[in-house]
Amino acid sequence: MSEKIRVGILGATGAVGQRFAQLLENHPWFAVTALSASERSAGKPYTEAVNWRLDTPIPSELAGMVVSACEPNLPCDVVFSGLDSSVAGPIEEQFATAGYAVISNSRNHRMDEDVPLLIPEVNPDHTAIIPHQRRRRGYGRGFIATNPNCSTVGLTMALKPLADRFGVRQVSVATMQALSGAGYPGVSSMDVLDNVLPYIKDEEEKMEREPLKLLGRCDGERFEPLVLTVSAQCNRVHVLDGHLECVSVKLEKKAEPEEVNDAFRTFSGLPQALGLPFAPARPIVLREEADRPQPRFDRDTEHGMAVVVGRVRPCRLLDFKFLALVHNTIRGAAGAAVLNAELLKAQGYIGA
Ligand code: NAP
Numbered sequence: 529m530s531e532k533i534r535v536g537i538l539g540a541t542g543a544v545g546q547r548f549a550q551l552l553e554n555h556p557w558f559a560v561t562a563l564s565a566s567e568r569s570a571g572k573p574y575t576e577a578v579n580w581r582l583d584t585p586i587p588s589e590l591a592g593m594v595v596s597a598c599e600p601n602l603p604c605d606v607v608f609s610g611l612d613s614s615v616a617g618p619i620e621e622q623f624a625t626a627g628y629a630v631i632s633n634s635r636n637h638r639m640d641e642d643v644p645l646l647i648p649e650v651n652p653d654h655t656a657i658i659p660h661q662r663r664r665r666g667y668g669r670g671f672i673a674t675n676p677n678c679s680t681v682g683l684t685m686a687l688k689p690l691a692d693r694f695g696v697r698q699v700s701v702a703t704m705q706a707l708s709g710a711g712y713p714g715v716s717s718m719d720v721l722d723n724v725l726p727y728i729k730d731e732e733e734k735m736e737r738e739p740l741k742l743l744g745r746c747d748g749e750r751f752e753p754l755v756l757t758v759s760a761q762c763n764r765v766h767v768l769d770g771h772l773e774c775v776s777v778k779l780e781k782k783a784e785p786e787e788v789n790d791a792f793r794t795f796s797g798l799p800q801a802l803g804l805p806f807a808p809a810r811p812i813v814l815r816e817e818a819d820r821p822q823p824r825f826d827r828d829t830e831h832g833m834a835v836v837v838g839r840v841r842p843c844r845l846l847d848f849k850f851l852a853l854v855h856n857t858i859r860g861a862a863g864a865a866v867l868n869a870e871l872l873k874a875q876g877y878i879g880a
Contacts, residue, residue, distance in 0.1 A: 532558055533605060534604040537610065539609060540577075544610030544857060550584055558606070560589070562604045562607075563590065564597060571594065572594065572595055573593065577595045598611070598615075605628065605878070606628065607630055610633050613635050629869075631865045633864075642665070643661060645738060645741050650797070655872060655877060657749070671877070677734040678857075679731065679735050680734060680739060681864055683852060685852075693791045694779040695780025696743075697778045698778035699739075701775045706765070707766060707768055736758045769857060772822075776849040777843075785841065792812050799811075799867060802874050807870075808831070810830060811830075812836075814837050820839075821851055823853060827854075837851065
């Protein structure tokens with residue numbers, strides 16, 4: 529325990545914060561030594577402060593831990609942020625200024641010109657911007673690294689093997705997004721039962737912008753986004769966990785259906801090569817049945833860290849269409865951030 533890297537959770541009482549607490553239990557490299565949330569929760573033991581909504585018990589070593597206010601005096605070196613985006617921006621900056629490595633889920637700093645937006649299988653080299661960020665912002669040892677919006681993770685992981693092998697020019701995507709994506713208590717049952725909500729604030733803009741940064745280049749001082757047009761339509765449906773996305777793509781080079789399937793099936797990245805603890809053995813799992821993936825059956829594939837792709841077929845408007853499923857609070861949020869932290873440790877940015 530004493531040799532592990534000490535980590536804290538900012539926003540530990542929220543939907544994403546609870547996932548952090550759950551996923552970090554028994555992590556081989558990280559030990560949770562601090563929990564923090566708003567003034568409403570500060571000073572209370574975690575069991576009292578949190579409305580625990582996961583199907584495993586609260587980790588025993590966290591149950592009695594007293595929740596702190598979100599001030600940069602926590603007994604840890606790394607913080608995972610699941611803070612509400614209305615407050616995350618300045619709080620994360622305060623922690624980075626105080627020398628903490630800030631691994632964030634929130635949208636506030638994702639598109640900053642000196643902050644890496646990371647999916648370790650897609651753009652692990654973008655961490656090279658961190659020394660520039662530290663110099664530019666005077667952060668010393670601290671820094672901010674972010675993971676994308678939950679729907680963006682599913683889309684971009686599915687696009688990556690196609691972009692590498694064939695090039696991708698245009699993407700049309702329509703999502704069916706789970707309730708846990710809206711936090712807790714989230715959407716009112718009166719609004720969503722027997723219904724589909726055809727609007728999620730700011731979601732389409734994030735899905736149209738973030739993949740370009742993720743699939744682009746980084747030269748250590750700036751990002752060059754991929755030239756790609758994404759058109760997104762986002763809907764909230766009454767599924768608990770797991771965002772399902774209907775994707776159509778226009779490729780640069782002609783491809784046969786079996787070549788597209790092969791690109792998905794054989795996709796692998798640096799986390800797999802390094803054997804990072806949270807790396808799924810297969811980052812993309814291709815289902816060949818006519819009616820998969822489905823959120824209830826497929827969201828926990830590879831412990832929720834794989835993107836499950838299926839129904840790959842020609843598209844009459846663009847070139848190919850398929851479905852992609854991502855577990856929004858694991859691969860789309862807390863699990864994504866833990867894998868980012870593992871990558872950053874392997875690259876020497878934390879724990880060195
Ligand atoms: P949530 O359930 O509403 O939790 C928000 C957390 O922020 C709570 O711990 C809350 O603490 C804390 N907080 C609120 N105001 C605060 C303040 N003034 N000072 C300190 N802490 C404060 O939200 P969520 O769904 O977990 O989302 C958290 C972040 O992750 C958001 O930025 C969201 O966009 C992003 N995200 C979410 C998902 C998802 O699937 N849910 C996926 C990707 C990204 P109290 O309990 O004390 O109020």
